[in-house]
Amino acid sequence: MSEIVEKAVRKSLAVGASEAEAHYSTARIIEVGIESNEISNASFKINRSLHIAVFIGRKIGFSRTTDVSDKGVEKAVENAYRLASSSNENVFWKGLPSPKPFPRVEGTFDEKICSADPENAVMLAREMLSEARRDLRVSVPGGTVSLVSGETYVANSNGILGSDKGTEINMELMALAKDNGEVGSFAIAWEASRKLDLDPVEIGREAAAKAVESLGARKIESFKGTLVLDYDVVIDIVSALSEALNGDMVWRGRSPLRDKIGQEIVSNTFSLIDDGTLEAGLSTSIFDYEGVPRMRTVLIEKGILKSFMHNTYTSKILGVESTGNASGFLSVSPSNLIMPQGDWSFEEMVKSIKQGLFVKRFSGNIRPEDGVISGSAKQAFLIESGEVKYPVKECMFSGNLYEFLRNIRGIENRVRKRGSMIVPRITVENVLILS
Amino acid sequence: MVEDLVSKALREALRLGASYVDIRYQEGAATSIRVRKGIVESSNISFFQGIGIRVLKEGSWGFACLDDLAPEKVTNAVEKAVKLASSSSYRKSRKIEIARVDPVKDRVETKIVKLPSEIPVEDKLRIVFDADKTIWSKSDKIVDDSVVYSDYSGRKLFVNSDGAEIETSETRTYLAIQVSAREMDRVSPAYEAIGGTVGFELFEKNDPVEMADEVSSRAIRLLNASIPKGGVSTCVLDNKIVGLLVHEAFGHTAEADLVLSGSILTGKIGEQVASELVTIIDSPEPTGANGWIRYDDEGVKARPVKIVEKGMLRSFMHNRESAFIFRVEPTGNSRAQGYSYVPLIRMRNTYMEAGDWDPEEIIRETKEGFYLKGALGGQADSNGEFTFSIQEAWRIENGELVEPFRGVTISGNAVEVLKSIDAVGKDLKINSPGNCGKFQWVPVDDGGPHIRARMIVGGGL
Numbered sequence: 001m002s003e004i005v006e007k008a009v010r011k012s013l014a015v016g017a018s019e020a021e022a023h024y025s026t027a028r029i030i031e032v033g034i035e036s037n038e039i040s041n042a043s044f045k046i047n048r049s050l051h052i053a054v055f056i057g058r059k060i061g062f063s064r065t066t067d068v069s070d071k072g073v074e075k076a077v078e079n080a081y082r083l084a085s086s087s088n089e090n091v092f093w094k095g096l097p098s099p100k101p102f103p104r105v106e107g108t109f110d111e112k113i114c115s116a117d118p119e120n121a122v123m124l125a126r127e128m129l130s131e132a133r134r135d136l137r138v139s140v141p142g143g144t145v146s147l148v149s150g151e152t153y154v155a156n157s158n159g160i161l162g163s164d165k166g167t168e169i170n171m172e173l174m175a176l177a178k179d180n181g182e183v184g185s186f187a188i189a190w191e192a193s194r195k196l197d198l199d200p201v202e203i204g205r206e207a208a209a210k211a212v213e214s215l216g217a218r219k220i221e222s223f224k225g226t227l228v229l230d231y232d233v234v235i236d237i238v239s240a241l242s243e244a245l246n247g248d249m250v251w252r253g254r255s256p257l258r259d260k261i262g263q264e265i266v267s268n269t270f271s272l273i274d275d276g277t278l279e280a281g282l283s284t285s286i287f288d289y290e291g292v293p294r295m296r297t298v299l300i301e302k303g304i305l306k307s308f309m310h311n312t313y314t315s316k317i318l319g320v321e322s323t324g325n326a327s328g329f330l331s332v333s334p335s336n337l338i339m340p341q342g343d344w345s346f347e348e349m350v351k352s353i354k355q356g357l358f359v360k361r362f363s364g365n366i367r368p369e370d371g372v373i374s375g376s377a378k379q380a381f382l383i384e385s386g387e388v389k390y391p392v393k394e395c396m397f398s399g400n401l402y403e404f405l406r407n408i409r410g411i412e413n414r415v416r417k418r419g420s421m422i423v424p425r426i427t428v429e430n431v432l433i434l435s
Numbered sequence: 436m437v438e439d440l441v442s443k444a445l446r447e448a449l450r451l452g453a454s455y456v457d458i459r460y461q462e463g464a465a466t467s468i469r470v471r472k473g474i475v476e477s478s479n480i481s482f483f484q485g486i487g488i489r490v491l492k493e494g495s496w497g498f499a500c501l502d503d504l505a506p507e508k509v510t511n512a513v514e515k516a517v518k519l520a521s522s523s524s525y526r527k528s529r530k531i532e533i534a535r536v537d538p539v540k541d542r543v544e545t546k547i548v549k550l551p552s553e554i555p556v557e558d559k560l561r562i563v564f565d566a567d568k569t570i571w572s573k574s575d576k577i578v579d580d581s582v583v584y585s586d587y588s589g590r591k592l593f594v595n596s597d598g599a600e601i602e603t604s605e606t607r608t609y610l611a612i613q614v615s616a617r618e619m620d621r622v623s624p625a626y627e628a629i630g631g632t633v634g635f636e637l638f639e640k641n642d643p644v645e646m647a648d649e650v651s652s653r654a655i656r657l658l659n660a661s662i663p664k665g666g667v668s669t670c671v672l673d674n675k676i677v678g679l680l681v682h683e684a685f686g687h688t689a690e691a692d693l694v695l696s697g698s699i700l701t702g703k704i705g706e707q708v709a710s711e712l713v714t715i716i717d718s719p720e721p722t723g724a725n726g727w728i729r730y731d732d733e734g735v736k737a738r739p740v741k742i743v744e745k746g747m748l749r750s751f752m753h754n755r756e757s758a759f760i761f762r763v764e765p766t767g768n769s770r771a772q773g774y775s776y777v778p779l780i781r782m783r784n785t786y787m788e789a790g791d792w793d794p795e796e797i798i799r800e801t802k803e804g805f806y807l808k809g810a811l812g813g814q815a816d817s818n819g820e821f822t823f824s825i826q827e828a829w830r831i832e833n834g835e836l837v838e839p840f841r842g843v844t845i846s847g848n849a850v851e852v853l854k855s856i857d858a859v860g861k862d863l864k865i866n867s868p869g870n871c872g873k874f875q876w877v878p879v880d881d882g883g884p885h886i887r888a889r890m891i892v893g894g895g896l
Binding site for chain 1: 471473474475476477478479480481482483484485495496497498499500501502503512515516518519520522523525527528529556557560578579615617620621622624662665666692693695696697775777811812814816817818820822824842844846874891893894
């Protein structure tokens with residue numbers, strides 16, 4: 001099907017474009033939904049989408065279509081060309097990327113997902129649901145199982161031509177526990193993989209356990225102490241940080257880290273890597289949206305800022321090389337983000353804390369521009385004299401992302417894969433917890 | 436002909452044993468133009484079409500969709516949908532049934548004065564450029580902006596096995612402006628969006644230049660604001676925050692599917708869930724509002740739902756499935772993002788009714804507290820707990836606005852906050868066009884008058 005992208009580029013040049021880029025993706029999706037303790041719906045979807053970017057010098061026009069017939073492609077090219085003609089010059093535009101060899105990647109495709117029957121997904125949903133419901137206190141307001149297989153094609157007028165395919169399974173289950181009229185806090189368990197290897201029983205059990213352990217929450221007084229952040233909260237922190245490392249935010253002057261390459265910006269125990277070639281990584285592929293090879297980029301090494309993430313546009317503006325992080329036309333996103341493990345066991349982390357909070361879910365805002373964190377700790381547990389004591393009622397914690405990262409005290413000696421991220425748990429000192 | 440394809444698919448599904456079938460065909464074209472600092476960063480025309488087939492068989496739903504309308508592929512999708520329904524019905528304790536609805540044959544068109552599809556791209560670009568230019572002329576403290584114009588025109592065809600046939604033409608136009616200002620290490624974002632089910636006449640009533648001026652002034656003004664200390668406070672909320680409160684924190688908990696899963700409102704019909712001053716409505720009707728619909732995506736005539744009347748919980752929002760369970764009439768709240776999604780219970784335009792306070796009087800009559808204006812976003816759980824980020828805050832002292840704050844969040848429990856309301860303004864506005872995400876995105880609107888209530892105010896340190 002690479003003829004579709006080749007055709008789009010050829011037709012664009014034929015109508016007078018000086019450069020052109022085309023991106024075509026197809027997806028086959030099986031989705032099973034859970035609502036109110038029951039399987040509520042099951043869907044089978046086939047989606048296709050062709051994106052075309054047409055350039056007249058530095059004037060750019062863009063169009064998208066689901067109709068990839070000859071007529072459909074022609075119409076889309078015409079639309080994009082018309083928009084480019086009436087647009088103004090993007091003075092920052094320095095041209096499309098040129099071809100480079102693609103890497104070999106492993107573990108991104110599983111024939112079993114590709115050929116899965118809808119029944120497989122229904123079965124997985126049913127097992128996950130019934131495991132969570134084994135505890136009579138637990139109800140399941142919602143959940144999903146989705147199996148996705150897709151193909152991607154890219155071509156541009158500099159001669160880039162690539163095709164890639166991949167598969168993915170996502171499972172998510174929400175759970176709520178009720179006991180003696182008390183309702184616990186909302187719990188979510190989720191996993192994602194490129195292979196059909198997720199254990200529905202494990203996810204069901206985790207959701208139920210999280211829901212039940214939040215029962216009996218007590219109100220606490222405000223205090224200043226140490227936070228132990230569970231994997232899903234570390235993900236929120238790393239996501240916000242990754243926005244400040246995004247080449248797009250950097251060249252626009254919005255990232256506070258924009259002029260700090262080579263400087264120590266966070267605790268020297270903290271490193272962060274973007275790796276688009278990670279084996280079986282959820283965001284692993286052989287090329288990015290523009291057809292630039294995926295690669296491994298050290299962003300922060302032992303606290304020192306090494307690199308930002310770029311697409312061709314942002315890299316050319318800043319005079320560096322693309323890191324293969326194009327995620328759409330002109331946009332940049334992380335691929336797989338890896339935060340390496342430290343040397344604390346979870347038990348040691350808790351044991352070292354006199355007074356603190358173990359937070360499993362955060363709901364709020366972390367603003368990468370200035371690091372302001374504000375929001376609530378959900379599913380949090382009081383730590384006292386080195387022991388996790390009891391669940392606490394919702395409380396707020398606030399602070400600053402960059403201070404948090406400078407005040408990291410401990411990093412766990414194991415990591416957990418959460419979607420396209422791999423992170424350990426961490427402890428952060430001197431945080432004000434508001435009840 | 437699409438109509439023939441659709442009716443053939445309908446017959447095929449019934450032949451395969453479905454007890455109910457609905458089919459939605461949709462085609463549409465959207466234009467969007469984004470300018471940042473004088474440069475057209477993206478201008479895009481997208482076209483899509485496709486068909487979604489939903490069947491009920493043995494008490495279970497099955498759904499399939501595709502954008503390739505070749506007859507044999509459509510037939511294959513019908514078979515998939517039926518098979519999915521059968522396989523998920525196994526060992527199901529509750530068989531799905533749907534409330535009866537008289538089938539409608541109708542053709543609906545939104546009243547549009549100036550069809551955006553007939554406006555030259557140059558005119559759309561001018562709107563965006565003028566706004567962008569205004570922003571950058573304000574101050575050298577502006578560091579980034581984004582001005583996005585977008586429009587959509589499309590056609591939907593709905594048919595079901597009860598005999599309904601509804602064709603709807605839809606047109607939407609929007610303008611969204613985002614500005615970021617910076618001074619030293621302080622940053623302040625500001626945001627504003629207008630639009631809904633209107634055409635290009637949107638810009639006759641709303642001047643994009645004035646809007647740009649207001650958004651950038653706000654971003655600059657906030658630079659010098661400080662961040663407040665946390666605590667429980669009396670707050671005067673503006674129309675937009677009230678809209679977010681009644682939609683995000685409260686409204687979702689009154690969606691019948693969430694009620695069935697166990698929301699804070701489960702089993703509370705007839706109980707006091709808000710102050711007596713409070714009436715909350717979800718209505719499909721306001722002309723031009725972003726959540727305007729005539730029929731929902733199950734072919735049900737949409738009608739206003741009085742969720743709360745004078746503080747009393749009156750009604751939930753329903754689709755045909757939940758209406759059957761609750762033994763009520765469906766309310767026309769079943770909506771899908773597009774043909775490729777199964778419709779879910781969704782809000783339309785959700786607002787609090789006006790009271791009798793002059794909004795300025797509410798502030799004047801407040802001894803101590805905060806005046807909060809505009810929201811930047813928020814999250815809420817089905818237990819009513821919410822956290823919202825606020826654009827602009829002022830400390831109120833003896834009825835006067837004395838000190839601005841930025842980086843403010845508010846949180847609390849929706850029901851507790853609604854119960855604490857002791858003043859409701861007479862200035863109802865429904866002016867927060869947005870997309871609400873609940874597994875899929877649908878256009879909604881929300882609003883209300885100014886109100887006064889108590890909640891937790893937080894901020895960075």
